[in-house]
Amino acid sequence: MVRAPDSVRRDAMNDFLYIGFAALMLAAVLGLARLCDALRPK
């Protein structure tokens, strides 16, 4: 089996981490939207 070079594997891991991090930030903003909605007088 051909093994990918270390730099390629490291970059792929970083891609996964950075996109995951952006998704987490997006989730935090969506959470803020829920909080704003909860604060709204019904």
Place this chain on the structure above:
Amino acid sequence: MTPNGWMLIAFYTVMLILLAWPLGGFFADALEGRRNFLTGLLGPVERLCYRLAGVRPEEEMGWRRYTVAMLAFNAVGLLVVYLLQRAQAWLPLNPQGLGPVTPDSSINTAISFATNTNWQGYGGETTMSYLTQVLGLAVQNFVSAASGIAVMAALIRGLTRRSADTIGSFWADLVRSTVYVMLPLSLVLAVVLMSQGVVQNFHAYKTVPLVESFTGANRSVVSTQVLPMGPAASQIAVKQLGTNGGGFFNVNSAHPFENPTPFTNFLELLAILLIPAALCFTFGRMVEDRRQGWAVLAAMTALFLMFTVPVVWLEEAGNPRLANIAGVDATISDLQPGGNMEGKEARFGPALSGLWASATTAASNGSVNAMHDSFTPLGGMVPMILMQLGEVVYGGVGSGLYGMLIFVLVAVFVAGLMVGRTPEYLGKKIEAFEMKMAALVILIPPAMVLLGTAWALIAPSGRATIFNPGVHGFSEVLYAFSSAGNNNGSAFAGLGANTPFYHVTLGIAMFFSRYALMVPVLAIAGSLAAKKKIPSGPGTLPTHTPLFVVLIIATVLIVGALTFFPALAVGPIVEHLMMAGVPR
């Protein structure tokens, strides 16, 4: 200040308002889906966009749905820009054979362009393929601006609608502002820029012989130069109009292929503030009381002039320490621009550079035609303050007006407290919920700026790339986070920001300063739309008078000054005192 400086500022401001006036009215018609002079030509394009996306423009959205649509659209854009950069080496339109952009730089750039910040940790001509520039960055220049306009339109509808559950359709706002305003204006400006010498092609970079060869650092004779090429004009037009600011080339609008003549310099300057100023007239039209639009525009213009005059004056005055050095002549004359010329183009001189610095930071544009790092300490502080005020002095496309309207709500609330009446704006009661949301909008950017600066100064990886020691190094870090934390994107330069640490921290600041602000703005829109309209009476505070304009200005200045004065005091203010020779 020279007569040239005064005339330049006066001519620019008058031209800006004269052009913004008709554009604002047209923009209101386009946003509300009314027939306008471009409907016949661009109506089919608008309808095609809806058909391709499977969207019904007449389908209205509540604020939560509007928010989710806006966030989802921006998330997809962010992902596309990231993937394009990572895969550009294997994609077409890459005649220089540029490799993939690193993951940390890619995420920073993707967030930067999706959030309309356009902070650049990279040099365009050495990093990005033409495909990435055109399909990734230029597209985001359009749609990130349109996202800001959409949120602004939703807030205005919140103020105008009565007992309504909806604030418009995000998709319709996005498409209309792109198709009817951004695209035609960008096309016209791009063609004019090309006529002046801005490059627009897909050629490989050209190696040309120098007029006069010289001996390089390693004693080799340099007789050729590489000229970068690319589809620059189309991107520069929208980068200025959409208050994006991300340069096609590394030195941005100081590059002769981006900004070749005095005419392009003035046109690009006008383009920076044109749409944000026009949106004040759009606001007046949409709320059916043009005086309200004029009041907001007056507050913005007064603030703009309040900061522009000093920066031009300071740069023309130059550095007093140089006057004591024999052989240095910094006087302004017919033979030389004079003043503080370090980091400035000889073509532009201190007045045009100062005016650009003020306009680009008053708007959330961030393009530069001079290096702000080399401005006099107080001259460099002015752009910093303009960003720290929250990008509301004209501000970003859409985001400037909704930011300013939040300050207006705070001003109305404060005035209500002072006179003991229930605060109301345009017939809508301003209550605790709106104030809580407004507080969030006002507090998030300073939190990003000040906490981010503190983090960079504490962390070894943040300090490692501060190349200027002492107070100037501090100013560079403060400027970087002020820029990212207010979605401006200009750089003081000097700071080594092309590192994983700054890519991530500035990325966080840009992301939350954009989206975590839009959420409470849309929540206010939803809350106001649901309220009844109260007819104005003798106790109603008029919000179109000069007195109210002064109140808006005071609110903006007090919030900005109180929040950032301590940080400015240990940066540019100390640096100015050192330059002026005040003993420690």
